[in-house]
Amino acid sequence: MKKMNRREFLTKTVGTGVKTxxxxxxxxxxAELLQDKKSFANSASKKEEPEKVIFGFLVDTRKCIGCGSxxxxxxxxxxxxxxxxxxxxxxxxxxxxxxxxxxxxxGAEDGFWPVKEDKERTLGKPYHHYFVPKLCNHxxxxxxxxxxxxxxSFETKEGVILIDQKRCVGCAYCVQACPFGTRYINPxxxxxxxxxxxxxxxTQGLKPACVEVCPVKARIFGNISDSESEISKLLRDNRVQxxxxxxxxxxxxxxxxxxxxxx
Amino acid sequence: xxxxxxxxxxxxVLIGVAACFVYARSILVPKDFGKLxxxxxxAIDEIKALPVQHVGADKCKDCxxxxxxxxxxxxxxxxxxxxxxxxxxxxxxxxxxxNGEPIEEDPxxxxxxxxxxxxxxxxxxxxxxxxxxxxxxxxxxxxxTEPDGTKKExxxxxxxxxxxxxxx
Numbered sequence: 396m397k398k399m400n401r402r403e404f405l406t407k408t409v410g411t412g413v414k415t416x417x418x419x420x421x422x423x424x425x426a427e428l429l430q431d432k433k434s435f436a437n438s439a440s441k442k443e444e445p446e447k448v449i450f451g452f453l454v455d456t457r458k459c460i461g462c463g464s465x466x467x468x469x470x471x472x473x474x475x476x477x478x479x480x481x482x483x484x485x486x487x488x489x490x491x492x493x494x495x496x497x498x499x500x501x502g503a504e505d506g507f508w509p510v511k512e513d514k515e516r517t518l519g520k521p522y523h524h525y526f527v528p529k530l531c532n533h534x535x536x537x538x539x540x541x542x543x544x545x546x547x548s549f550e551t552k553e554g555v556i557l558i559d560q561k562r563c564v565g566c567a568y569c570v571q572a573c574p575f576g577t578r579y580i581n582p583x584x585x586x587x588x589x590x591x592x593x594x595x596x597x598t599q600g601l602k603p604a605c606v607e608v609c610p611v612k613a614r615i616f617g618n619i620s621d622s623e624s625e626i627s628k629l630l631r632d633n634r635v636q637x638x639x640x641x642x643x644x645x646x647x648x649x650x651x652x653x654x655x656x657x658x
Numbered sequence: 659x660x661x662x663x664x665x666x667x668x669x670x671v672l673i674g675v676a677a678c679f680v681y682a683r684s685i686l687v688p689k690d691f692g693k694l695x696x697x698x699x700x701a702i703d704e705i706k707a708l709p710v711q712h713v714g715a716d717k718c719k720d721c722x723x724x725x726x727x728x729x730x731x732x733x734x735x736x737x738x739x740x741x742x743x744x745x746x747x748x749x750x751x752x753x754x755x756x757n758g759e760p761i762e763e764d765p766x767x768x769x770x771x772x773x774x775x776x777x778x779x780x781x782x783x784x785x786x787x788x789x790x791x792x793x794x795x796x797x798x799x800x801x802x803t804e805p806d807g808t809k810k811e812x813x814x815x816x817x818x819x820x821x822x823x824x825x826x
Contacts, residue, residue: 404661408665408668411668411669416672416675416676416679457789459789460781460788460789460792461787462780463780464744464780464781467747468743468748471711471712471747471748471767472710472712472748473708488786488787505776505780506779506780506781506783507785507787508783508785509783509784509785510787524786524787525789526788546691546696546697546698547697548697549695549696549701550695551702557701557702559697559698559701561698561701562688562697562698562701591705594705595706595708596710596712598706599710601710601712601714604711604748607712607714607741608712608741608743608744610736610740610741610781611739611789611792612739
């Protein structure tokens with residue numbers, strides 16, 4: 396064998412090391428993939444496809460009376476800690492000079508009080524106001540899943556974005572990634588938390604708690620892949636919008652009756 | 659020549675490292691991770707199994723038939739739109755307790771309405787921004803006073819919360 400110098404020795408050994416590492420990894424992943432494929436094929440061939448369910452959520456801001464029943468129901472249903480919200484209601488008040496006042500006292504947990512007259516700021520007489528309930532948008536191109544380093548955020552086959560709280564390490568990347576501010580770190584558990592569209596209820600055929608208690612049907616939930624469902628009809632018959640469409644996250648929570656002042 | 663035996667050792671070390679990696683990975687990555695996607699498949703079932711708190715008005719019917727009949731009757735104020743649990747809070751805990759299941763006492767899960775003023779005015783106070791159709795009270799003080807001048811403390815002194823608008 397040819398005599399080697401130090402440089403050659405090092406390059407060769409490091410090279411072999413890297414190759415072994417990559418190869419080992421490859422073997423692992425391929426084995427896994429093969430297994431996946433097998434189980435997938437098995438499940439596909441065994442039972443025929445059940446009826447397809449894609450959940451959708453529609454908020455009709457023209458109907459909302461700002462009573463906060465949804466906020467209280469949500470907190471009770473999901474044990475949301477004091478001071479945090481999975482859903483909340485904002486009141487938008489538009490003034491003639493183009494200014495917008497947004498308030499949400501305690502997330503509207505106790506409802507609203509009349510807007511105080513605000514003489515110093517001379518905003519004038521409000522000409523337009525309404526309530527906008529907010530909740531997780533369950534985006535199609537969601538940033539929160541993309542940033543999760545441990546695979547704790549995921550999308551189910553119904554299109555619901557969920558958090559695996561056993562896997563979550565509480566790094567809060569997703570909290571910062573969400574442009575709608577719907578995620579928070581649960582101080583009791585130390586992990587991320589957010590609206591699940593009451594996945595434990597909706598998979599049993601119940602409505603989400605906030606929809607259940609809404610007295611004026613401002614919140615509508617249903618299966619959007621069924622063209623005869625209430626929500627599909629409403630989506631067809633109305634002009635619907637989403638929040639912050641310019642961000643391109645493609646939210647699945649739609650709104651009726653928003654205007655450009657709402658953020 | 660000189661390096662020959664070093665190769666062997668190095669190979670041994672590398673195989674050791676790779677084995678450690680595979681072993682550590684098999685421990686750290688949960689069994690069902692990646693079954694349905696880049697996540698733990700059993701997390702779905704764990705979330706599905708969370709307890710349901712809002713059970714719906716039909717569940718109250720069995721034990722509170724009187725209130726249920728009033729509330730669903732033709733003279734009802736809220737014509738089935740305002741559910742029991744919107745005023746009373748979620749009933750899951752209450753029902754479990756009444757069925758004699760061993761369950762912790764939780765004062766927050768009490769269904770009693772302590773102050774009808776608070777509950778009713780959340781929905782019936784006149785607010786800027788409320789849509790037209792909603793029955794709203796601009797002046798609570800005036801509304802709470804009988805024509806003869808006596809002032810009432812509670813909404814339920816004059817209204818039956820479950821049925822016809824005003825007590826005769």
